[in-house]
Amino acid sequence: xxxxxxxxxxxxxxxxxxxxGSIPAVERAHVTIRGLSKRFSNVIIYDKxxxxxxxxxxxxxxxxxGCGKSTLINMIAGLIPLDEGEILFDGKKLSEIKFxxxxxxxxxxxFPWLRAIDNIEYPLKVMRVPDAERRARSxxxxxxxxxxxxxxxxxxxxSGGQQQLVSIMRALIVEPEILFLDEPFSALDxxxxxxxxxQLQRVFQExxxxxxxxxxxxxxxxxxxxxxxxxxxxxxxxxxxVRYDDARPRTDATLSEPEFIRVKAHCLDVFxxxxxxx
Amino acid sequence: MxxxxxxxxIVGVVGLIVVWYLAVWFQVxxxxxxxxxxxxxxxxxxxxxGGALAFDFLKTVQRTTxxxxxxxxxxxxxxxxxxxxxxxxxxxxxxxxxxxxxxASAMFPLFLVLFGVGDKTKISVAxxxxxxxxxxxxxxxxxxxxxxxxxxxxxxxxSRLRVLTDVMLLESLPQTFIGLRNGVSLALVIIVVAEMxxxxxxxxxxxxxxxxxxxxxxxxxAAIFAAGALGYGLNLLxxxxxxRFVHWSGK
Numbered sequence: 055x056x057x058x059x060x061x062x063x064x065x066x067x068x069x070x071x072x073x074x075g076s077i078p079a080v081e082r083a084h085v086t087i088r089g090l091s092k093r094f095s096n097v098i099i100y101d102k103x104x105x106x107x108x109x110x111x112x113x114x115x116x117x118x119x120g121c122g123k124s125t126l127i128n129m130i131a132g133l134i135p136l137d138e139g140e141i142l143f144d145g146k147k148l149s150e151i152k153f154x155x156x157x158x159x160x161x162x163x164x165f166p167w168l169r170a171i172d173n174i175e176y177p178l179k180v181m182r183v184p185d186a187e188r189r190a191r192s193x194x195x196x197x198x199x200x201x202x203x204x205x206x207x208x209x210x211x212x213s214g215g216q217q218q219l220v221s222i223m224r225a226l227i228v229e230p231e232i233l234f235l236d237e238p239f240s241a242l243d244x245x246x247x248x249x250x251x252x253q254l255q256r257v258f259q260e261x262x263x264x265x266x267x268x269x270x271x272x273x274x275x276x277x278x279x280x281x282x283x284x285x286x287x288x289x290x291x292x293x294x295x296v297r298y299d300d301a302r303p304r305t306d307a308t309l310s311e312p313e314f315i316r317v318k319a320h321c322l323d324v325f326x327x328x329x330x331x332x
Numbered sequence: 333m334x335x336x337x338x339x340x341x342i343v344g345v346v347g348l349i350v351v352w353y354l355a356v357w358f359q360v361x362x363x364x365x366x367x368x369x370x371x372x373x374x375x376x377x378x379x380x381x382g383g384a385l386a387f388d389f390l391k392t393v394q395r396t397t398x399x400x401x402x403x404x405x406x407x408x409x410x411x412x413x414x415x416x417x418x419x420x421x422x423x424x425x426x427x428x429x430x431x432x433x434x435x436a437s438a439m440f441p442l443f444l445v446l447f448g449v450g451d452k453t454k455i456s457v458a459x460x461x462x463x464x465x466x467x468x469x470x471x472x473x474x475x476x477x478x479x480x481x482x483x484x485x486x487x488x489x490x491s492r493l494r495v496l497t498d499v500m501l502l503e504s505l506p507q508t509f510i511g512l513r514n515g516v517s518l519a520l521v522i523i524v525v526a527e528m529x530x531x532x533x534x535x536x537x538x539x540x541x542x543x544x545x546x547x548x549x550x551x552x553x554a555a556i557f558a559a560g561a562l563g564y565g566l567n568l569l570x571x572x573x574x575x576r577f578v579h580w581s582g583k
Contacts, residue, residue: 131487132487133483133486133487155484155487157480157483157484159480162478162479162480162481163480163481163484164484165481165484165498165499165502166580166583167502167505167578167579167580176488177488177489180485180488180489180490180494181489208579208580210580210583224488228488
C-alpha cells in the first residue's frame with residue numbers, strides 16, 4: 055500500500071534531472087489540473103482538485119459510481135464547464151490543442167447520414183482540410199492501424215464494435231495530442247469488448263498518444279493502463295494513483311500473471327475502502 | 333407459400349370487389365345508389381382519359397402541390413429557427429398547438445374575406461393548415477436532435493452554425509418528412525372540401541359534388557376513387573423520397 059503511494063509521489067513530484075539526463079516520459083506532466091471545482095446543484099463533485107496527467111501514457115480512471123469519473127474527462131475535454139480552476143495542456147489552453155474524444159454511445163455519436171469513411175474524415179472537414187489531403191490522411195490512418203473494414207458502409211450497417219472502431223478512428227484522424235475515451239466498450243457484448251481492448255492497445259502502441267480511459271470494469275482498467283487513477287466518492291479526491299508497467303502487448307496470459315493480480319487486488323482494496331466510506 | 337406473400341395486399345382488394353359485386357347482384361342496396369364495379373371503373377376510365385375527371389384531378393393536384401410547397405417553404409425554415417432554442421419554441425408552443433387544433437375549415441370565412449372567392453382562398457387555407465403541422469414536426473425534430481451527436485460535433489471543433497447545418501438539420505429530417513406527409517394529407521382534405529362549396533367550378537371536390545347533384549353515381553364513385561388514389565399516391569411519393577434521401581431514418 056505505502057509502496058504504491060510512494061511511487062505515485064515520485065512520479066508526480068520528480069522534476070527533470072540534469073540537462074543531459076533524458077527524462078523518462080512518465081515524469082513529464084502533459085495535463086495539469088489545478089484547483090478544479092465543480093458542483094451539480096447541491097452536490098460537490100470536485101473541490102479544489104489538483105492532478106497531473108503524465109505524457110504518452112494510458113491512464114485508466116476508476117472509482118465508485120457517481121464519483122465523477124466521466125465528469126472529470128468531460129471537463130478536461132471541455133464538454134462541461136468548470137466552476138473554478140484551470141486545466142492546461144503543456145501550459146496551453148484546450149482551444150489551442152488537438153484532441154480526440156470517444157463517447158460511450160457510438161450509435162448516437164456517429165453521424166448516420168455519412169458513410170463510415172466520411173465520419174472519420176469529418177473533423178478534418180471542420181478544420182477545412184482540402185479533399186485530397188483528407189483522403190490521404192484517412193488512408194494513412196487506416197493503413198497504420200491495419201483496419202480491414204468496408205468503410206464505404208453507413209454506421210447503421212455495421213456491428214457495435216465496428217462502429218466504435220470508426221469512432222476511435224474519427225478521434226485519431228486529427229492526430230490528437232490527447233485522446234479521451236468515456237466507457238467506450240460498455241455498450242458492447244463481451245466478445246466484442248475483448249476484441250476492442252486489443253484494438254485500443256494496438257492504437258496506443260502505434261501512436262503513443264496520451265490516453266485517458268474512463269472504465270467501470272476494473273480488469274479492463276488495469277489491463278490497458280500504465281497508470282490507474284482511483285477516485286474517492288465525491289467530492290472526488292485521488293484515492294490512489296497506481297502504476298502498472300507490464301510490457302505490451304499484453305495478452306490473455308497477462309490476466310493471470312502475479313503482477314497483474316497484485317495490482318488489480320490493490321485497486322480493488324482501495325475501491326472497496328472508498329465505497330465503504332460512503 | 334412464402335413466395336406469395338408480396339401478393340397479400342391484393343387479397344383485400346379482391347375481397348372488396350367481390351363483396352361489392354355480390355351487393356349489386358343481390359340488390360342489397362338500391363341499384364341507383366350503388367352502381368356495379370364495372371360501371372364505376374368504366375366511368376373512372378372514361379373520365380381520366382380525356383374526360384372532365386382528368387381535368388379536375390389535375391386541378392386538385394395543382395392546388396394541393398402549391399399549398400404544400402408554400403407551407404413547407406414557410407414551416408421548414410421557421411421550424412428550424414424555433415426548434416434551435418427550446419425556450420423560444422416553448423414561448424410560442426401554445427399558439428401553434430391552438431391553431432393546429434383549430435379545424436382549418438373554420439377559417440374559410442375569414443380567408444374568404446381576405447382573399448375573395450377563388451383559388452387564393454383554397455390554397456391559403458390549405459397552406460395554413462399544412463404549415464402548422466409541418467412546423468411543429470420540424471421544430472420537434474430539431475429539438476430532439478441527439479445531444480451526444482451535437483456534443484460530438486462541438487468536440488470536433490464545429491461552430492454553432494456548422495452544428496446547425498451539419499447536424500441539427502439532418503437530425504430533424506426524419507421528423508420533417510413525417511410533417512410533410514401529414515401536411516400534404518391535410519392540404520388535400522382542405523382543398524377537396526373547399527372545392528365542394530365556396531363557388532368552385534373545378535377540382536375533385538367539385539366533381540364529386542356535381543356528380544352527386546346530377547345523380548351520376550358511377551361518376552361520383554369514380555371521383556371519390558380518384559381522390560383516394562391521389563391521397564395514397566402523394567403519401568407514397570413522400571415515403572419514396574424519404575427512403576431515398578433520409579436512408580438512415582428509423583435505423
